[in-house]
Amino acid sequence: MAAAYRKSEALDVFAGAYEQMHAMEEHLRSDAAFASDHAELERYVQEQGREIERRMLQAHLDLRAACERAVDVRGADGVRRTERRESSRVLLTIVGEVEVRRWAYGAKGVETLHPADAALNLPTERYSFGVRRLVAEEACRGSFEEVLEQTKKIIGVAVPKRQIEELTMRAAQDFVAFYAMRAVEVEATTAPLIFSFDGKGIVMLHVDLREATRKAAEKSKHKLETRLTRGEKPNRKRMAEVATVYTIDPWVRTPMDVMHGLRPVRDVAEARPCPVNKRVWASLEAPPEEVIDAAFEEGLRRDPEQKRRWAVLVDGHPDQLRMVKAAVKRVGVEVTIILDLIHVLEYLWKVAHCFHEAGTQEAEQWVSQRLLALLQGRSAGELVKDIRRWAADRELDKDRMKVANTCIRYLLNNRKLLHYDAALAAGLPIATGVIEGACRHLVADRLDTTGPGWSLRGAEAVLRLRALRSSGDFEEYWAFHLARERARNHEARYANKQVPGPLWPVQAGASRRHLTGPTFR
Numbered sequence: 001m002a003a004a005y006r007k008s009e010a011l012d013v014f015a016g017a018y019e020q021m022h023a024m025e026e027h028l029r030s031d032a033a034f035a036s037d038h039a040e041l042e043r044y045v046q047e048q049g050r051e052i053e054r055r056m057l058q059a060h061l062d063l064r065a066a067c068e069r070a071v072d073v074r075g076a077d078g079v080r081r082t083e084r085r086e087s088s089r090v091l092l093t094i095v096g097e098v099e100v101r102r103w104a105y106g107a108k109g110v111e112t113l114h115p116a117d118a119a120l121n122l123p124t125e126r127y128s129f130g131v132r133r134l135v136a137e138e139a140c141r142g143s144f145e146e147v148l149e150q151t152k153k154i155i156g157v158a159v160p161k162r163q164i165e166e167l168t169m170r171a172a173q174d175f176v177a178f179y180a181m182r183a184v185e186v187e188a189t190t191a192p193l194i195f196s197f198d199g200k201g202i203v204m205l206h207v208d209l210r211e212a213t214r215k216a217a218e219k220s221k222h223k224l225e226t227r228l229t230r231g232e233k234p235n236r237k238r239m240a241e242v243a244t245v246y247t248i249d250p251w252v253r254t255p256m257d258v259m260h261g262l263r264p265v266r267d268v269a270e271a272r273p274c275p276v277n278k279r280v281w282a283s284l285e286a287p288p289e290e291v292i293d294a295a296f297e298e299g300l301r302r303d304p305e306q307k308r309r310w311a312v313l314v315d316g317h318p319d320q321l322r323m324v325k326a327a328v329k330r331v332g333v334e335v336t337i338i339l340d341l342i343h344v345l346e347y348l349w350k351v352a353h354c355f356h357e358a359g360t361q362e363a364e365q366w367v368s369q370r371l372l373a374l375l376q377g378r379s380a381g382e383l384v385k386d387i388r389r390w391a392a393d394r395e396l397d398k399d400r401m402k403v404a405n406t407c408i409r410y411l412l413n414n415r416k417l418l419h420y421d422a423a424l425a426a427g428l429p430i431a432t433g434v435i436e437g438a439c440r441h442l443v444a445d446r447l448d449t450t451g452p453g454w455s456l457r458g459a460e461a462v463l464r465l466r467a468l469r470s471s472g473d474f475e476e477y478w479a480f481h482l483a484r485e486r487a488r489n490h491e492a493r494y495a496n497k498q499v500p501g502p503l504w505p506v507q508a509g510a511s512r513r514h515l516t517g518p519t520f521r
Contacts, residue, residue, distance in 0.1 A: 013062040017055035024048045050156055054096035064116065064504060065101035071500040073105040073113055076493055081105035081113055091122065094130040096156055111493070118490035118499040121482065127167055129482060131155065135164050136171035140446065140466050144168075144458075165458050172461035174481045175468070179294070182476070184301040187277060191249050192428055193303055194275070195295050195335075196313040196435035197320055200443040201237035202284065208456035209238055236453060240443055240463065241288040243295045244435050246278035247302075250427025255375035258341070258424065259368065277302070280438040281467035285460045288320070292327045300331065311336040311423075313432045315343045316414045339417035340432040345371060347407040354400040355390055375424065380415035384408050442466050 024045075027033055033041065073081040087104035090097060102116035123129055134154060138147040144164050152158045159167070213236075251273050279298065283291050299310060312328075314321055316339055328335045348367045356363035370383060391404050411418070423430050446466060447459055468474040491497040 013059040013066070014056070017052055017059055020048070020052045020055055024052065047156070050095050054093070054098060057093060057095055058098045061098055061100050064120075067504045068103055068116055069503060069505060070103070071115055071503060073115060073500050074495040075110060075113055076495060076497075077110060078495060079107050079110045081107050081110070083107060087112075087114065089117075089122075090126060091128055092126050092131055092155070092157060092159075093128040094134055094155055113493060115500050116503055118486070118494070119501060119503050121486045121490065123485065124489050125167075127159065127163065129485070131159065132167045132171050133478060135159065135167040136465050137469075139164070139168045139462055140469055142446075165455075168465070169457050169461040171481070172464040174477070174484045175464040177484065178473075178477050178480050179298070182480075184298070186304060187247060187302050189247060190308055191247050192309040192311055192426075193299055194244075194246050194248055194311050194313065194429060194434075195299065196244050196432050197288075197292055197295070197324065198242045198315060198432065198435045198439050199239045199288070199317070199320065200242055200282065200439045201239050202443065202447050202459055203236050203449050203453045204238045204284075204459070205453045205455055206236075208454070209236070213238065238284055238456070239288075240282045240284045240459075241286070241291040242280070242282040242435060242439050242443065243291050244278065244280040244438050245295050245298045245302075246275035246434060248275050248429065249273040251429070252427045253424050255372055255421070255424065258375055258420075258430070259372060262345075275434055278434070279467075279471040279473070280434075280442055281471070282438070282442055282463045283460065284456060284463065289323050289327070292323050293330070296327050296331045296333075299333075306333050309336065309426065309428070310334065311338060311428050313338050313340055313429065313435065314417070315340045315432060316410060316417075318413065321414075336423070336426075336428065337417050338420075338423050338428065338430055339414045341420065341430045342432070344374070344411075344418070347410050350403050351387055351407045354396055354403050355394060374418060375420045377419070377421035380411040380418050384411055438470070442470055 027044070027048075028041075033044075036044070070084060075081065083106045085104050085106070086101065088099050088101040091100050100116075100120070100122065102114050104112050104114055106112040121129075123132065127135075131151070134151055135147055138150050142150070144161050147164050148159060148161055151164070281291075286294075300306075303310075310333055312324055312335055314324060314337060321337075324337065328337075345367070348370055349363070352363040352366045356366060370386065374380075374383065387404055387408060391401060396404060420430055443463065446462060447454060465474075468477050487497070490499060494500070
């Protein structure tokens with residue numbers, strides 16, 4: 001009787017949608033509509049159009065419910081579900097809330113299964129994958145409060161903030177598996193393969209700080225209650241390791257080309273090659289070593305025979321440099337490590353201000369001469385001797401000597417990474433602009449906050465989703481994510497991971513036309 005009831009009910013499933021369409025048409029013909037301005041008409045059409053879409057989707061789901069036929073259901077536990085009953089669930093979609101009716105198959109003492117849920121690939125929670133995607137995309141752009149407002153405008157129903165954060169985390173859960181399983185084509189090029197890494201601090205909730213930072217925060221006592229004094233640290237940040245891998249055509253330059261490029265205004269536009277096949281990402285959860293290893297694994301997928309020139313750009317942080325060298329040793333590939341020229345330039349400017357007033361041509365000339373010498377192949381040792389001679393001649397005070405010594409240590413510690421003449425001749429980049437940009441647009445533009453801080457899971461999810469969009473992989477990832485959700489939520493629950501079916505008889509259109517309602521013209 002239930003099946004007969006369902007089928008008879010399907011005769012008018014689209015009637016509600018047609019009634020809504022006719023009501024909308026009547027209003028648009030009315031005097032009230034002619035008295036409205038275009039903004040009021042837009043709002044009306046948007047709201048009523050969404051309701052028509054919701055009713056059409058509901059009608060199709062009702063039609064499926066009416067046509068669903070009995071199948072033999074056996075769970076992953078090996079138990080056949082022989083008891084069948086009608087069941088329903090609510091699903092919030094991007095066009096509004098609908099009810100999904102379907103058969104439930106059960107047996108004593110085992111989990112009830114819904115084959116129609118598997119055929120529709122329904123999520124386990126109330127929110128559709130369309131809503132999940134909407135939340136994920138909006139969470140990349142703005143705060144969770146802004147996502148709440150935006151989703152309410154689009155869907156017409158408010159999604160609570162807690163659920164928004166949870167949906168964001170679920171949307172990003174297959175990030176690691178996606179890149180581990182993705183088939184990357186070997187790049188048909190001899191252009192250099194460039195790697196770069198950096199760290200970016202993110203304000204976290206106290207509970208999600210790394211152990212050392214959390215202990216430092218607990219021990220620290222600040223002099224003032226309302227602000228930090230000089231030398232004090234808030235100890236509220238957790239470092240995200242940022243990585244990038246990209247291909248770039250060689251760009252051979254002379255030292256004077258580089259000097260000219262540092263000018264704020266250039267006379268002629270440079271024919272600078274742009275990075276291609278660029279992937280950027282960041283992680284708070286994974287140890288920095290793991291992120292660096294993942295970057296080199298990506299490099300091996302792109303250049304498995306290691307025929308191309310590999311180069312790593314670093315800023316000179318000793319811990320990061322140590323981890324890069326360890327990763328290079330594990331991979332067993334020959335890599336050129338280059339110290340970022342801009343970091344070196346900043347150190348030179350600080351020393352120049354020990355000898356000359358800031359903002360003077362003398363300071364600029366001092367920096368330019370030393371920088372040009374480095375670009376031409378002058379060793380770090382020679383530059384250090386030069387700085388020490390200038391410091392001795394001018395009898396620097398304690399504070400200025402401290403600045404000079406800091407620069408000297410930086411140059412000596414990284415003296416093997418300063419062969420800019422060889423890098424320029426090989427057409428390699430010598431500045432970390434790509435990774436600096438990634439730190440800004442991937443991390444800072446979204447995760448810099450003045451509030452109480454991020455949860456670890458929430459921040460990691462947003463970083464992953466922003467990385468997918470920045471790398472141009474979001475569409476491919478989303479298809480992978482939906483397939484993984486089907487496998488997790490449905491296929492894993494059935495014997496041999498085979499969902500029974502087909503659930504709906506495949507018929508010619510004419511034989512089912514009597515179920516679709518009248519054609520609207």
